[in-house]
Amino acid sequence: MMLPLTAAAHVRIDHYSAVHLAAAAARSLSEQCGLPGALPDQAAVLASELASNIDKHARDGALYIQPLPLGRGVEILAADRGPGMPELERCLADGYTTVGTLGAGLGAVSRIASDFTIRTQVGVGTLACARLTRPDQPAVARQSAALVCLPADREEHCGDAGAVIDDGTIRTAVVVDGLGHGIEAAEAAQAALRSFRAASARPLPDILTALHRTLRHTRGAAVAVLRLDGERAVYCGIGNIRAVALSHEGVHHRLTGQPGVVGWRMPTPKTHAIPLPAGTTGVLHTDGIDARWTHAPSLFALRLPPQLLTASVTHNYRSTRDDATVLAVKPHPRLP
Ligand SMILES: [Mn+2]
Incomplete structure (x- = not known):
């Protein structure tokens, strides 16, 4: 029996080599979901940047890469346990939602993703969600x-x-x-x-x-x-x-x-x-x-x-x- 793809892939980011594993997992899941054109490559870039951000700045981090419901696209979640990003915390507190100034990595993620959400707290950690939806699909309602x-x-x-x-x-x-x-x-x-x-x-x-x-x-x-x-x-x-x-x-x-x-x-x-x-x-x-x-x-x-x-x-x-x-x-x- 062929089961639909619903579960997430978990990639622990404990070494630089895991950045490549994360990118490969995102590309492979996107291809299995039948995402067209450049989307599998874009998913690989999102995973690579989010994983590399964890590798450089955080500890106990992982990516969770999963299909969106009904084949609409893929979602890449990044989570870690600190130390958090003081610059970003200040930007979010001041009401800025852009992360374009925070280095090429997260700026690229926010430009490529159909929807990007990030929260951070100093001493606690950072959480991010980058979604990539098919061009023929409505964007998935972001906060529901x-x-x-x-x-x-x-x-x-x-x-x-x-x-x-x-x-x-x-x-x-x-x-x-x-x-x-x-x-x-x-x-x-x-x-x-x-x-x-x-x-x-x-x-x-x-x-x-x-x-x-x-x-x-x-x-x-x-x-x-x-x-x-x-x-x-x-x-x-x-x-x-x-x-x-x-x-x-x-x-x-x-x-x-x-x-x-x-x-x-x-x-x-x-x-x-x-x-x-x-x-x-x-x-x-x-x-x-x-x-x-x-x-x-x-x-x-x-x-x-x-x-x-x-x-x-x-x-x-x-x-x-x-x-x-x-x-x-x-x-x-x-x-x-
Ligand atoms: Mn159980």
Whole structure:
């Protein structure tokens, strides 16, 4: 069975030679995604510059290179653990968004990328997201939703999966953790995603019931769904997938799924309502992410846009022994 490309490639930047590995990984993923023309070369340049920036200026850094949903392009995330970039921190604090003056590397990244977001804090580190979208695709909305999905180290297939469906006013997100790992878990996770796409407009317990039916002949999965609708969210989950609501000030809600396995033994799903004050972000993550990331997140972390929040949580709290997925989604901006 041919599985769609959904998982990220992880390249640890611990030596100058990793810069070349990162560039090769970005080019190869872009080609596998069928990106046309010069895009694979441009993806290689983005990865090379972001990796080289880590190699020269930071420690404990890595790139996460992944396809954007629905084959729209690729996304390259860069994360490190310090020392941060004082010049850039000053520029961002003063409201400048250009990084053109900060050396050829990041300037080139911001010119080549369809969308580039960077945050840094001295003593903490730097996070960046460069997206490259196909010319025939609308640019991916920059601050609405993000997903990082990584296989366990030395696994080719990822048994986790996630998606967000946006119907124009309501966003519905799913995260799936197929039991075990490897190809059978990946097949279960992808079957669950297809079923979710078909059922995503229905009430959350009905979505889980549809997935339960789809997964009957697989090894089963933990599944959580989160729907963001105006000033409230609803959550429904079976198995160990956590839901968290974050504002710029702190963590407001932590929820875990009911015991059970979708596809095998599923209790009647219960829905939980979560109030969603303006600026709140909803997060779903699998047990490949250490739940302690929500204990005392810094203001820097709480204020990250979704694509950098998922990069930060993945980089700092992922277990390399399990597949790991983090999804972050914000509600639609309210009409005045
Ligand atoms: Mn897991």
